[in-house]
Amino acid sequence: MHHFKGAIFDMDGTLLDSMPVWDRLSERYLSRFGIRVAERDYVAIEGMTQMQAAQYFIDAYPALPMDAQTLAQGLDELIDARYEALARPRDGVLHLLDALRERGIGMAVATLTARRHAEKALRAHGMLDYFRFLLTIEDVGVSKRQPDIYLHAAGRLGLTPTECIVFEDAPYACTTAQRAGFTVCGMAEPAYAAGVCETRRASTFFVEHSFDELWGKML
Known part of the structure; x- marks a missing residue:
């Protein structure tokens, strides 16, 4: 990667x-x-x-x-x-975050969830400190049907969309990020099972069950 x-x-x-x-x-x-x-x-x-x-x-x-x-x-x-x-960490996620941090990859969270809940949930599972910052829908004012939250995140990381990868499970959000010039890693999520074909179309990488699937592909 x-x-x-x-x-x-x-x-x-x-x-x-x-x-x-x-x-x-x-x-x-x-x-x-x-x-x-x-x-x-x-x-x-x-x-x-x-x-x-x-x-x-x-x-x-x-x-x-x-x-x-x-x-x-x-x-x-x-x-x-x-x-x-x-709430529980996705399988293999800490392994992935450790690998990205070791490689000097700047990481951020872009979530629709309110900051208070997002920070508390990530802190509870020992994940908050991996990220330089969190951006929420409250910060940008529009949903992920528009690319603002990803563009803001890339800008704060000092990077362009083509230098970043976006990890997402929502089909429409994957499409938004891909159209904005980001590489996308899509996630299989039962809540979005009906849209999995859209997720796959927008994704360069795809996770069925565990982030460990990315070893040898992305990493």
Whole structure:
């Protein structure tokens, strides 16, 4: 991997096996108030910040007995509990991070997850110190359907897109990064099984189960 100078990692589903944290999260919380979350709601909030998603639900379900700030705080507490109970490092990830650090590769995280949760989750698994910085959707203001978060990360690493590899599990995010000029390593993720063909199309490298699969290919 000597020709890459930088590596930009998604967190949920990539660094951490943590997609179950988010599985029907809004539904689990809002069901306490008699709200049945529809599939269209999950489509609508894809890529939103927690606060944006909370405001969406307040607007969509006027019967909710709270404001957006209170709803966001309630979701926040549930996210905390679920990260602690469910999130685990992806297989082989520490092995990969050690190898990249030994090679002097600059590493960053680009995540849709709020900074507080991302830092806490990575720190809990001894991973935070591998990265020069974390960028979140809160920092850039747009979802990964636009390349801003990757471009900002590359810029902060002092690199161009062609000098960086992006590790991602979301099909649309893989496509975004690839179109912006990054080399992509896609990850198989059950939550995105329906889009795995798109992930493979956008990816130069692909991980089925473990980062150890990259030995002899990328490394």
